[in-house]
Amino acid sequence: MSQHPDPEEMRTGTAEREEAARLLADHYSQGRITPDEYEGRVLAAYEAATVGELRPLFQDLPAPHPSCFAPRFTEPVHVHRQTAAVMPYSPKSKVTAGVLQIVLPFGTGRFYTGHVAIAFAQLAVVVFTCGIGAVWPIIDGIVLLANGGTDPQGRRLSD
Known part of the structure; x- marks a missing residue:
């Protein structure tokens, strides 16, 4: 068995689902999705149990995406002062x-x-x-x- 679970199978919590709904509202307000698409995607976001279930809701949309989509580092990292890039030690x-x-x-x-x-x-x-x-x-x-x-x-x- 792998030490690290598949990122797509990570469980989502209320905070992740609410962030997804808020970001979908931003996309809707910018005219990227129709009212029917928005309603369906928000319902799906609140029903999502894993990150893998949230990802398709943003597949055809530009950034911003929920922060739970960002890669997780397994080694210590630091933020570079000048470029704000996250780098491993x-x-x-x-x-x-x-x-x-x-x-x-x-x-x-x-x-x-x-x-x-x-x-x-x-x-x-x-x-x-x-x-x-x-x-x-x-x-x-x-x-x-x-x-x-x-x-x-x-x-x-x-x-």
């Missing part, structure tokens, strides 16, 4: 990256997160300054521990 840990940067201060944490260019730059600075440049990776490690960072795909490092 990276499988990489900000604690691991920060500790690696501090304990092995020559870009190891950045190699771990996948930022190879920064890692090579930190490595070069440490090598060419005979270790004095290790301040940069150490500070970078503290910043990673405090604020986190991202992986190369732009996903936030997990806590």
